[in-house]
Amino acid sequence: VAQAQRNMEDSDDDLERVVRKTGQSGLVNAYGIPVRPTTAHGAKRSASDRRSLAPSGARPTTSRGGGRGESSFGLAPREKTPPSNLHDKIRVCVRKRPLSTKEKERGDKDIVMATGARSLSVMEPKVKVDLTKYIEESRFVFDEVFSENATNTQVYERTAKPLVEYIFGGGNATCFAYGQTGSGKTYTMLDALNGLYIQAADDLFAMAARPEHSHLKVHVSFYEIYLTNLFDLLANRAKLNAREDANQNVCIQGLREVLVQSSDDLLSVFEYGNNCRSTGSTGANSDSSRSHAILQISLRDNTSQRGSVVRGKLSFIDLAGNERGADRGDRADKQTMMEGAEINKSLLALKECIRALDLNKKHQPFRQSKLTQVLKDSFLGNSRACMIATISPNTSNSDNTLNTLRYADRVKAMKNTNGPAS
């Protein structure tokens, strides 16, 4: 019942988030058709109508969003939305990738527009019953929006970099890439050349070299979660078990942790594991888009009286694709359905856990999925999380893009509320 209640609250959020303007925005889309901003989520008319009562030119926003800086002066949101704080506990960012050559060749259009440092619009071409064409614009505001022109270096500066400093203070920090297969999760998170993890490693080793950190050693582990199974990518995909000890700490038994002395070290360990990921021959899964990959960099203190203890941990998570089964084409079999159900479950649990972390909730729904269970210590106390929702720009992916944006929107939906945290 509680879950159903929450789901309903979520759809209320949706409704409240719906943005509708009756006037013309003056925008013209890729087809040269004037843009008619309308609902973000196909909401019922009544809710949108309420929106249109907002002062003219205002960007209607959520009931809680009053503090987000939108004004009634008809200014675009980008001019009024204050910059987000790099040191927020939870950050939700969106990254749009460029149209691929293939997409261009087949005449696919770019329907996503980064309209400001924190805002973006999706412009879906639609046809009315009387066959007139129009554009439905859905607008969103996030902590950060990266356009197709943003480089991995720029993304790093505003997402993972602050987390590197943070873990030297003894905390846990996690960077998630969430989105449909092909939207740029791996490119952002685990690209060997300049994915966030390797840029973070450069900064991390620079910091670890300081005299005050001489007692800290850098260790790395790399594993994946497929269905409810854990596989160690640094140990030939050995199957692992997660257990909760008497103190309710979750530990993955036998997980290999490799000591690394430099970014180059880390890179070769990563490449070893990554190779294991894609060529895994256990028959479990040959398609890495159906599993979550977790790369963890830990600062270990071996001088402690209690033996080796972790003093800080930074995790990079390349989540399984969030697309629905139908998008996956041919394999409409039992296995595919199980994969889809499990992925869905874990992504819903993840959303709840991040929200709970943001609200300092005591009760967190870790146990709802393997993913959130093994990441338990990343949702506790002073942990920090940064989610990068990656989206494809093209028309044919618009449903997945909107799903991704709505999910990301809900992860941060409770942020900066005036009400008391429960």
Ligand code: ADP
């Ligand atoms: P995912 O991991 O979400 O399935 P990938 O990271 O594999 O997606 O990206 C799909 C393709 O798009 C890859 O060829 C990748 O190099 C390219 N790509 C993704 N994001 C970008 C970007 N921001 N800039 C340029 N190319 C990108």
Ligand code: MG
């Ligand atoms: Mg990938």
